[in-house]
Amino acid sequence: MPTSHPSGWAHADGALRGPSWLRPPDDANRLVPHLWSTTADKDGTGDLSVGGVRLPDLVANVNTPAFVLDEADFRARARAFRDAFAPAQVFYAGKAFLCTTVVRWLVEEGLSLDVCSDGELTVALRGGMDPARIGYHGNNKSHPALRRAVHAGVGRIIVDSFAEIDRLAEIAREVPAEESGRGIGVMVRVTAGVEAHTHEYIATAHEDQKFGFSISSGDALEAVRRIHGTPGLELLGLHSHIGSQIFDTSGFEVAARRVLALHAQVADEVGVSMPELDLGGGFGIAYTTQDDPADPAQLAAEMSKIVEHECRALGVAEPALSIEPGRAIVGPAMCTVYTVGTVKEVELDGGARRTYVSVDGGMSDNIRTALYDSDYSCTLAGRRSEAAPVLSRVVGMHCEAGDVVVRDEFLPGDVRPGDLLAVPGTGAYCRSMASNYNHVLRPPVIAVRDGDARVIVRRETVDDLLATDVGAMDE
Numbered sequence: 001m002p003t004s005h006p007s008g009w010a011h012a013d014g015a016l017r018g019p020s021w022l023r024p025p026d027d028a029n030r031l032v033p034h035l036w037s038t039t040a041d042k043d044g045t046g047d048l049s050v051g052g053v054r055l056p057d058l059v060a061n062v063n064t065p066a067f068v069l070d071e072a073d074f075r076a077r078a079r080a081f082r083d084a085f086a087p088a089q090v091f092y093a094g095k096a097f098l099c100t101t102v103v104r105w106l107v108e109e110g111l112s113l114d115v116c117s118d119g120e121l122t123v124a125l126r127g128g129m130d131p132a133r134i135g136y137h138g139n140n141k142s143h144p145a146l147r148r149a150v151h152a153g154v155g156r157i158i159v160d161s162f163a164e165i166d167r168l169a170e171i172a173r174e175v176p177a178e179e180s181g182r183g184i185g186v187m188v189r190v191t192a193g194v195e196a197h198t199h200e201y202i203a204t205a206h207e208d209q210k211f212g213f214s215i216s217s218g219d220a221l222e223a224v225r226r227i228h229g230t231p232g233l234e235l236l237g238l239h240s241h242i243g244s245q246i247f248d249t250s251g252f253e254v255a256a257r258r259v260l261a262l263h264a265q266v267a268d269e270v271g272v273s274m275p276e277l278d279l280g281g282g283f284g285i286a287y288t289t290q291d292d293p294a295d296p297a298q299l300a301a302e303m304s305k306i307v308e309h310e311c312r313a314l315g316v317a318e319p320a321l322s323i324e325p326g327r328a329i330v331g332p333a334m335c336t337v338y339t340v341g342t343v344k345e346v347e348l349d350g351g352a353r354r355t356y357v358s359v360d361g362g363m364s365d366n367i368r369t370a371l372y373d374s375d376y377s378c379t380l381a382g383r384r385s386e387a388a389p390v391l392s393r394v395v396g397m398h399c400e401a402g403d404v405v406v407r408d409e410f411l412p413g414d415v416r417p418g419d420l421l422a423v424p425g426t427g428a429y430c431r432s433m434a435s436n437y438n439h440v441l442r443p444p445v446i447a448v449r450d451g452d453a454r455v456i457v458r459r460e461t462v463d464d465l466l467a468t469d470v471g472a473m474d475e
């Protein structure tokens with residue numbers, strides 16, 4: 001839940017100082033490289049380019065707001081995970097951002113795909129993902145959705161409840177094994193009693209959440225037994241996802257230890273050596289200078305060491321590992337470009353003044369600031385400015401006071417209507433969580449690469465907006 005934020009206190013001189021991690025930049029024109037996709041660059045005029053495409057030129061054609069996706073960067077991050085974790089399978093978490101073009105890139109880069117709804121499954125299949133390489137998640141998969149997934153040949157269903165095991169057992173009876181070639185591949189999602197937060201984790205005694213089977217209550221073992229005893233279901237292994245935007249592998253370590261203890265218990269008590277183990281996603285990225293993420297090679301080295309060590313200690317064979325990164329692949333690969341509208345100075349108690357910079361999007365294209373109290377950064381994208389940096393708050397155009405895009409950033413003091421602002425790190429959970437709040441049209445996604453720009457998700461139109469409004473068709 002959003003809480004009061006440490007920003008906003010005034011200095012004795014009346015200037016706002018912002019949160020402690022945010023320092024006034026020596027030069028507000030410069031990019032902070034690790035917040036941006038690898039091809040992002042600013043030239044001497046202050047024009048921001050990504051993938052060799054100058055954003056002022058791009059938005060002259062596509063308008064703002066727009067998501068700009070750096071294709072080379074996305075592919076490089078996908079490959080980095082693939083290579084670092086090989087032979088582990090890397091399932092890109094489609095919930096972070098998915099469209100058919102991205103699915104094609106994943107296919108070309110040799111990744112697998114995690115989906116969690118019938119809609120995501122549809123996009124995955126339409127984009128040409130081999131169904132055998134799809135993992136299907138969700139705490140409330142309906143009977144028809146499961147049936148569709150099984151008939152499509154989805155490689156693994158990650159089960160989340162006893163009710164779902166019953167549904168799958170019924171579907172398995174409808175699809176004889178000789179038809180599917182094997183049983184329905186099933187993983188058991190478990191809760192390991194590790195609660196991951198943004199920068200830290202705390203081990204919890206209780207697992208009070210909707211996902212997974214609790215290890216400590218015995219439900220997880222019972223789920224394994226039931227699946228093992230169900231004809232037509234093929235038990236692949238355990239699955240654990242401890243949370244998102246995690247920087248420290250110690251959370252994975254605690255989870256892996258508990259999950260592998262169960263893995264060994266299954267071998268011992270049920271007599272099944274499960275071939276696989278999935279440790280989920282959740283690897284953090286840098287949204288601001290306060291974030292310092294590990295790279296895939298580091299993560300892979302640490303995680304495989306943990307698994308190797310635990311398996312040796314437990315005397316079990318190492319299961320084949322898989323992971324599900326979403327944010328760490330697409331997050332840094334995208335930025336959002338907005339046009340500045342109203343700029344307003346507001347006098348606060350004590351006489352300090354805050355600059356509110358309004359842009360032509362907001363919580364409908366990035367709900368994360370309002371929903372999770374997330375921090376972002378931003379930069380002027382279409383000109384250089386020598387004006388002294390001023391602590392500013394970038395807000396959207398929605399009819400809601402909590403409609404904040406970037407809570408605190410030092411922007412040149414002469415930011416004015418018509419300026420372009422770009423926000424990095426918006427690839428994950430921004431377009432995918434976008435809404436039509438206030439009947440605003442959702443922005444397009446433009447892929448850029450080697451000087452070319454390609455619309456991969458077009459901007460919504462008023463016709464799209466009215467298409468489901470039955471009354472609008474009564475003429």
Ligand code: LLP
Pocket residue numbers: 093095096114137241243244245280281282283324325326327328368372428429
């Ligand atoms: N695997 C499972 C089972 C998941 O539930 C998730 C994310 C992932 C993988 C991918 O996690 P990632 O690597 O992207 O962190 N809307 C929130 C994040 C919710 C994540 C839900 N599950 C946000 O904007 O931060």
